[in-house]
Amino acid sequence: MKKGFDSEKYLEEQSRFIMERVTAHDKLYLEFGGKLIGDFHAMRVLPGFDPDGKVKLLHKLRDQAEIIICIYAGDLESNKVRGDLGITYDRDLLRMIDDLRYWDLQINSVLITRFSGQPAASQFKTKLERHGIKVYTHGHTEGYPFDVDTIVSENGYGKNAYIETTKPLVIVTAPGANSGKLATCLNQLYHEVQRGRKAGYAKFETFPVWDLPLKHPVNVAYESATADLEDINLVDPYHLEKYGVSTINYNRDIEAFPLLRRILTKINGSDIPYYSPTDMGVNRVGSAIIDDAVVQEAAKQEIIRRYYALQCDYKKGTTSLEAAQRGKLIMDEMGLSPKDRPVVAAANDRSREIKVPVVSIQLSDGRLVTGKRSSTMTSAAACLLNALKEMANIGEDLHLMPPVILDTINKLNHDKLKNTSKILDCKEALIALSISAVTNPSAEAALLQVEKLRNLQAHSSAILPKADEEIFRDLGIMVTSEPQFATESLYYDV
Structure with a gap:
């Protein structure tokens, strides 16, 4: 930025x-x-x-x-x-x-x-x-x-x-x-x-x-x-x-x-x-303010981001319809729309294509990286790892973490903690990446890119689980979400 x-x-x-x-x-x-x-x-x-x-x-x-x-x-x-x-x-x-x-x-x-x-x-x-x-x-x-x-x-x-x-x-x-x-x-x-x-x-x-x-x-x-x-x-x-x-x-x-x-x-x-x-x-x-054009563009992105935040808060029942409508009115009055946020189309188009939640991140050079929800990890975790691989110039087919580490975490969640619906979130994926980095040079190279995530833009085709949202905030990734739930589960943070 x-x-x-x-x-x-x-x-x-x-x-x-x-x-x-x-x-x-x-x-x-x-x-x-x-x-x-x-x-x-x-x-x-x-x-x-x-x-x-x-x-x-x-x-x-x-x-x-x-x-x-x-x-x-x-x-x-x-x-x-x-x-x-x-x-x-x-x-x-x-x-x-x-x-x-x-x-x-x-x-x-x-x-x-x-x-x-x-x-x-x-x-x-x-x-x-x-x-x-x-x-x-x-x-x-x-x-x-x-x-x-x-x-x-x-x-x-x-x-x-x-x-x-x-x-x-x-x-x-x-x-x-x-x-x-x-x-x-x-x-x-x-x-x-x-x-x-x-x-x-x-x-x-x-x-x-x-x-x-x-x-x-x-x-x-x-x-x-x-x-x-x-x-x-x-x-x-x-x-x-x-x-x-x-x-x-x-x-x-x-x-x-x-x-x-x-x-x-x-x-x-x-x-x-x-x-x-x-x-x-x-x-x-x-x-x-030393560059008004840069500041104006950042503020416009924030207006769109706030629009999405208000829509999601209304969906989750934590804000009023009036506040959500006001967010849209402000965005409309500024002549802005979700189309002015490139990560939105990247996530939503891919999600409609494969019928699962998708997260997209825009890298500093403008490239768009996506990640999908799977039986192993959340869409945010998958996108995060894909972005780190892309920034480290690691081939798409090369796995950063051996299956044994992922299997061990999943067994802990399912067999020991009895959380049968749990899949890896961003924090767990980063911990697993850190463990792999001890013996895997590619994982180490990917881990070194984490600081470069700060100030990047991201979008999710569904409301992020709380754990993933917190990690994106800690990493400095500016994320928005569509006001749609990822699953039909009423206990959403799973």
């Missing part, structure tokens, strides 16, 4: 702009929108973007920063699942803590928002506390959202606990949207001012990119990614009125701004220096 984004320049500028905000206050509360770690959406639409770049930025600022992680009690109660990772929000929060600790970042506490004694939230609080993690709870804010006088008073924010912090920069983040990050920042600002400190608020944003056009594919791809939230990109009317400059923000921030400005003004006791939602953001993405 050609590079269209300079990640180093982005991180350098973003760090500088954050520190400008920090030095203007005794303490800055920085709301972190989007994914703090593993921002693969940004990586896909901005080729060259480091998916862990934001946490690396914070690592550089670690001596001045600490982190509060918010989670909504209702999401704990409903076992809400992150669509991109397939794990619940509580597990994602635990994963986030481990990852932040790996980067030597100080975690101040976890805050459970809109807490009213929900059993699952209470149990999660106990679990964290027994791991030595400080946990706070905030209830519903009295008077919210219209009665500003009550909100900014002892009966509003004053009733919520104040979280003691020691660093000049406090990052407020969460596993997902609507977790209460903004309310947490405002609550803290209220208590800081009550204690006589000069505290400020800003927002770390990646999308939409404020200085790209409204219908730029990168900004449209963000709408696709948040179709289930019904986010819409808009020209920021407050910024346009104040400065005469057209900038892009999204509907929720624009709708909330008048109320937010009133609350901030009330907290500070004087007018604030923010005249628009754009003013509040720290976003230097646009300045780091």
Whole structure:
């Protein structure tokens, strides 16, 4: 994949702009929108973007920063699942803590928002506390959202606990949207001012990119990614009125701004220096785009990819019909279709021909490689091995793994584990390839190609099993699937 984004320049500028905000206050509360770690959406639409770049930025600022992680009690109660990772929000929060600790970042506490004694939230609080993690709870804010006088008073924010912090920069983040990050920042600002400190608020944003056009594919791809939230990109009317400059923000921030400005003004006791939602953001993405044509093409592919993801989620019952329809509408409005994704026809045409599920991968030189489901392995595993053989210039008829290894794995699954319907998935195929590489030079040559799979495009003629989907994500392969099940089995991940 050609590079269209300079990640180093982005991180350098973003760090500088954050520190400008920090030095203007005794303490800055920085709301972190989007994914703090593993921002693969940004990586896909901005080729060259480091998916862990934001946490690396914070690592550089670690001596001045600490982190509060918010989670909504209702999401704990409903076992809400992150669509991109397939794990619940509580597990994602635990994963986030481990990852932040790996980067030597100080975690101040976890805050459970809109807490009213929900059993699952209470149990999660106990679990964290027994791991030595400080946990706070905030209830519903009295008077919210219209009665500003009550909100900014002892009966509003004053009733919520104040979280003691020691660093000049406090990052407020969460596993997902609507977790209460903004309310947490405002609550803290209220208590800081009550204690006589000069505290400020800003927002770390990646999308939409404020200085790209409204219908730029990168900004449209963000709408696709948040179709289930019904986010819409808009020209920021407050910024346009104040400065005469057209900038892009999204509907929720624009709708909330008048109320937010009133609350901030009330907290500070004087007018604030923010005249628009754009003013509040720290976003230097646009300045780091070095090849707009490359970025636009990547974003268009992401719009198609999101269309397929929404169709599959609807088929699996994890999203609404409205979200799926919105994904298609966005794709249609951009003049795009599955035909603009070469791997789609390669997989679907081959599948119709042989009547079994097929996966196709497009190599960096444009060649298309396919793999079919068999009695031995899944279509994704077969395609993965075929792609590695093709990149290593290994003949099609040459087997990478001796049948004895495959037979041994199948006997374990069938005879010992009693999983009669189990066939090799991608992970098992790669493990078998690794074992063969010890004695087979061809297998070793194929294994050396694994790193070259990153950023390749793939498509499946049927919904991938969860295990295969996870391996493709770990390998950095950007895969889409037709919204069709591979088998009639109701327990699909077999």
